[in-house]
Amino acid sequence: MAELQIGDQAVRYDRDATAAVYAAMQCGDAEWCGCLSCRNFAAQRDLIYPPSFRRLLDQLGIDPNKEGEAFEYGPVDDGWHLYGGWFGFVGEIVTAGEGVCDASDYKDDADDFEFFFTTSHPKFEAFGDGPVPAIEFTTHIEWVLPEGPE
Numbered sequence: 001m002a003e004l005q006i007g008d009q010a011v012r013y014d015r016d017a018t019a020a021v022y023a024a025m026q027c028g029d030a031e032w033c034g035c036l037s038c039r040n041f042a043a044q045r046d047l048i049y050p051p052s053f054r055r056l057l058d059q060l061g062i063d064p065n066k067e068g069e070a071f072e073y074g075p076v077d078d079g080w081h082l083y084g085g086w087f088g089f090v091g092e093i094v095t096a097g098e099g100v101c102d103a104s105d106y107k108d109d110a111d112d113f114e115f116f117f118t119t120s121h122p123k124f125e126a127f128g129d130g131p132v133p134a135i136e137f138t139t140h141i142e143w144v145l146p147e148g149p150e
Contacts (some may be wrong), residue, residue: 001091004040004059008097009117011133017090018061025126028066029085037072041083048083048139050113055120056135068124068134072149076140081149084138088124093117093133112140 001012030042041048049064057064059065070085100114115137124132143149 005021005095006056006117007099007101008095009093009099009101010095011089011091011093011117013060013089013091013133015059015061018078019063020061021088021126022061022063022066024126025063025066028063029069030067033070035145036145036149037081038070038084040143040149041072041082041085041112041141043144044141048113048141049137053113053115053137056115057087060087060089060091062089062135065114067090067111068126069122073138075149079143080140081143082138083141084136086121086124086134086136088121088127088132088134090127092131095118114138 001014003010003012030038030045045065054064067085068088070083073082073084076082100116102114106122115132115135119131119133121134121136
């Protein structure tokens with residue numbers, strides 16, 4: 001297993017084992033759920049993750065199109081909504097830390113995309129039983145669907 005330190009958090013991960021899990025997954029949670037909020041998320045998934053976060057997902061073996069779960073907290077500004085989600089991976093958290101990382105290369109505003117490693121998340125069936133670490137993220141996303149938010 002390789003080790004990675006970001007801020008005050010450290011993880012060990014198995015890229016190949018994680019990539020194999022994602023290769024076997026049919027789709028991400030947003031497609032599986034299909035509710036209006038998830039459809040809004042999936043419609044702009046390619047724009048949500050900043051390049052540095054995509055590089056991190058790739059390093060860990062995670063497919064950015066197959067989140068373990070995505071959810072909407074609700075509106076934050078006119079037309080913007082706070083979303084979050086998780087990506088599981090094969091490995092372990094070595095140092096839990098307390099810091100939340102931001103992705104400073106996200107569009108024009110670095111303050112609205114944050115992530116951290118956690119073991120507190122919904123169960124990811126694709127990873128089987130046992131503890132699964134995850135990356136949890138939050139971000140602001142525009143409402144882009146013609147149907148208004150519920």
